[in-house]
Amino acid sequence: MTSKLPPICNTNPQFKGWTKPGPEPDLNADVTVESGETVDALAGHFRIWQLKDGHRFSTDDVLTAWYGTTCAPSVRTVLDLGSGIGSVAMTAAWRLPQASFVTVEAQEISVELAKKSIAYNGLSDRFDVRTGDFRDPVLRDDERFDLVLGSPPYWPPEDGVVSEHPQKAACRFEYRGDVADYCKTAAPHLAPGGVFACVFPSDQRDRVFEAAASADLHIVRMREVYFREGEPPRIDLFAMTKREDLPADFSETWMEESITIRRTDGSVHPQYAAIKLSFGFPP
Numbered sequence: 001m002t003s004k005l006p007p008i009c010n011t012n013p014q015f016k017g018w019t020k021p022g023p024e025p026d027l028n029a030d031v032t033v034e035s036g037e038t039v040d041a042l043a044g045h046f047r048i049w050q051l052k053d054g055h056r057f058s059t060d061d062v063l064t065a066w067y068g069t070t071c072a073p074s075v076r077t078v079l080d081l082g083s084g085i086g087s088v089a090m091t092a093a094w095r096l097p098q099a100s101f102v103t104v105e106a107q108e109i110s111v112e113l114a115k116k117s118i119a120y121n122g123l124s125d126r127f128d129v130r131t132g133d134f135r136d137p138v139l140r141d142d143e144r145f146d147l148v149l150g151s152p153p154y155w156p157p158e159d160g161v162v163s164e165h166p167q168k169a170a171c172r173f174e175y176r177g178d179v180a181d182y183c184k185t186a187a188p189h190l191a192p193g194g195v196f197a198c199v200f201p202s203d204q205r206d207r208v209f210e211a212a213a214s215a216d217l218h219i220v221r222m223r224e225v226y227f228r229e230g231e232p233p234r235i236d237l238f239a240m241t242k243r244e245d246l247p248a249d250f251s252e253t254w255m256e257e258s259i260t261i262r263r264t265d266g267s268v269h270p271q272y273a274a275i276k277l278s279f280g281f282p283p
Helices: 059-071 087-095 108-120 166-172 179-189 202-214 270-278
Strands: 037-043 046-051 077-081 100-105 127-131 145-150 190-201 217-228 235-242 259-262
Touching (some): 059 217, 087 108, 087 145, 179 202, 202 235
Parallel strands (some): 100 127, 145 190, 217 259
Antiparallel strands (some): 037 046, 190 235, 217 235
16 A cells, blocks of 8 residues: 655744755655555655654764764765665655665665665765675775764664564674674775764663773764753764874864753753754744
């Protein structure tokens, strides 16, 4: 069973005077919505195909794309490791209209969903979508990127209840590499001065510093993210670069102002409202 997409809307009745910015989709793209799929807003007019009962993109993905493109706002080449359904890469593509992208994802079901979104969003000419485990030779040795993005799975399989849905399980648990593998893969594919941006749980922060050091990367910037005021930070955002690109005596990490998603009453915090505006959503 398939269905057609509703027409695009440039305005939001709740926010009079606000108009969606950014490129409009390719309404002639040959894509359909199959049974069990949903099509949801991603950035501006961009939409994303997801499984109703499968892995769905999260605030973590959006913040990874936002942080990476904030730390490296004028890049031309981007690599997204473990790209899943394409949420990180396509959000970054909305913010970097001149950049080209290579995405690497092992799960074919996620790749096929990403291809639908890429076609609809008019990104086919800018995306090289590769299917495979990024720890295998999916990338050429000579490929270099100004920005590498990654939203690694957070836990070893023995540390939680693994979903019976294979797409969910692989996105949340370290079946195809951990944060150290992401760093190890990103480092040799960074262009001079390039940035690797990723996200990871705050209570596992030490693992990221250890992974970066083992790959000869240095974390130059990081931000804590609080999902609700008054609670501990849930995730951290990291921006790192190759150690060889820095002065020999450079050892600092800029701990930037934290980000809060919601106030104690559940309303959207002004910080996150401003971030939402930066990728084409009303505040």
